[in-house]
Amino acid sequence: MKVERIIKLELGKLNAQVPEKRLTLKAALVSNKPAVFTKGGGVHSFKKGELELLSKMLPEEDWEKLQLPIFISFEPSLGRGTAKIRGKIETAVVAQIIGKNKDDEMTVYRPEVAAIRRKLPTTTQYLFVG
Amino acid sequence: MATAMNVSPNRMELIKLKQRVTLAQKGHDLLKDKMDALVMELFDSLRKIQDSRIAAIGQLKKGYVALSECIAVMGTLETMQAARETRKEIQIDVSARNIMGIQVPSIDIGEVERNALSRGYGLYTTSSSLDVAAKEFEKALKLLVDLAELEATALAIAKELERTKRRVNALEYILIPRLNEALKFILMRLDEMERENFTRLKRIKAILEERE
Numbered sequence: 001m002k003v004e005r006i007i008k009l010e011l012g013k014l015n016a017q018v019p020e021k022r023l024t025l026k027a028a029l030v031s032n033k034p035a036v037f038t039k040g041g042g043v044h045s046f047k048k049g050e051l052e053l054l055s056k057m058l059p060e061e062d063w064e065k066l067q068l069p070i071f072i073s074f075e076p077s078l079g080r081g082t083a084k085i086r087g088k089i090e091t092a093v094v095a096q097i098i099g100k101n102k103d104d105e106m107t108v109y110r111p112e113v114a115a116i117r118r119k120l121p122t123t124t125q126y127l128f129v130g
Numbered sequence: 131m132a133t134a135m136n137v138s139p140n141r142m143e144l145i146k147l148k149q150r151v152t153l154a155q156k157g158h159d160l161l162k163d164k165m166d167a168l169v170m171e172l173f174d175s176l177r178k179i180q181d182s183r184i185a186a187i188g189q190l191k192k193g194y195v196a197l198s199e200c201i202a203v204m205g206t207l208e209t210m211q212a213a214r215e216t217r218k219e220i221q222i223d224v225s226a227r228n229i230m231g232i233q234v235p236s237i238d239i240g241e242v243e244r245n246a247l248s249r250g251y252g253l254y255t256t257s258s259s260l261d262v263a264a265k266e267f268e269k270a271l272k273l274l275v276d277l278a279e280l281e282a283t284a285l286a287i288a289k290e291l292e293r294t295k296r297r298v299n300a301l302e303y304i305l306i307p308r309l310n311e312a313l314k315f316i317l318m319r320l321d322e323m324e325r326e327n328f329t330r331l332k333r334i335k336a337i338l339e340e341r342e
Contacts, residue, residue: 003305004150007157010297014160017228035225042233045225074167076159081166114170122227122236126167128160 014128016040019069025054026063036069044069046122054123057096058089065089070120072113073127081110083126093120137312139319147316151309158301164230165298168291171229175284182280186273193270196263203259212260217250222275232290234283239275243268 019036028034028051035045046068058066066089074083085094085106095102097119098112108116116124137143201209223238246253246261 004153007153007301011157011160013231014164016231033223033225038228040228040231042228043226044228045236046227047236047238074160074163076156076163080162110166110170113167114174117171118174125228126164126230128163130156130160 011130013040016042017044017125018071018127019044019125022067022069024064025051025058025066025068028068029055029063044122044125050120050123054093054120057093062089062092066093068123069125070094070123071127072108072116072124073129075129078107081113083108083113137316139316139323141320144313144316144320147309147313151306151313154301154306154309158298158306161294161298161301165291165294167230168287168294172284172287172291175280175287179277179280179284182273182277186270186277189266189270189273193263193266196259196266200257200259200263203257208255209260212251212256215251216264217244217248220271229283229287230290232286234286235279237275237279239272242272 016039018039020039021036023034023036028046033045034048034051035043038044054066055063067087070085070087070090070093072083072085078084085091085108086104088104091104091106092102094100094106094108094116098108098115100106100112137147197209204212220242221240223240225236225238226233227236228234243265249264251260
């Protein structure tokens with residue numbers, strides 16, 4: 001049974017970076033040290049440059065609606081290297097980066113994920129959904 | 131293989147084993163996704179490091195050329211004296227960010243370029259070439275701090291990648307094949323038992339018919 005425990009432990013640790021509570025862009029912009037506490041007990045801070053970039057990409061009324069970090073969720077059922085981005089505002093941001101049509105839910109592929117992460121390394125996070 | 135795992139060929143064990151295979155497969159798929167993401171992050175970091183290192187080295191070269199000019203104009207001792215008088219502290223904000231459970235440093239460096247008055251050395255005794263050299267080195271400092279952040283990130287990602295790869299390989303080449311082998315063994319053994327039962331019943335039926 002030891003192997004199963006190790007697998008379960010590994011699966012539990014996969015999403016240790018997920019924040020306890022997400023932060024809105026508006027709240028992050030006014031904060032001195034914009035950061036969230038992760039489920040693994042750590043701190044994840046956002047770079048101010050990225051927050052400013054996001055604020056330029058979205059109209060001011062949407063700042064309250066954008067929850068940070070934006071999740072790039074990997075699901076094995078989608079196939080290797082394929083991920084989903086959920087949320088109207090979240091997909092609107094991603095659509096501007098990778099030049100896709102925005103929707104409520106967006107499927108992104110590995111090169112697109114790399115492009116998103118390159119542009120928004122702290123304001124996006126991976127999520128592994130089993 | 132199956133006997134080495136101590137599996138008894140019964141239906142209960144078969145159900146348990148199927149659950150273990152599903153869990154192992156799920157773990158393998160998710161860890162493989164994580165591995166792919168880590169590879170992507172690592173390559174991205176390496177690309178950034180390469181660009182950042184070229185920029186930092188280029189800037190340091192400019193700095194050393196400016197320093198040589200300054201030494202030539204002012205003299206070695208005077209330049210060293212001015213360097214001792216310079217204010218050495220800069221404001222940097224070191225926090226952490228999380229990439230798939232790995233804590234990596236996130237350094238926000240403010241404005242490091244200062245004007246001649248705020249550097250701390252006397253303006254009366256120094257040449258303007260010292261200002262130029264100081265400015266070039268301040269630019270280089272910013273680039274070096276960025277490079278340090280990138281290198282620390284790449285190192286942490288590489289370590290995690292190695293660990294994840296070991297786990298994925300253990301699941302892919304050892305655990306899952308072993309579980310499948312045990313599963314196959316139980317299925318074959320159960321089929322065999324069913325055939326034995328069938329033959330036994332047929333034999334009993336034949337004996338009973340003979341008696342009648």
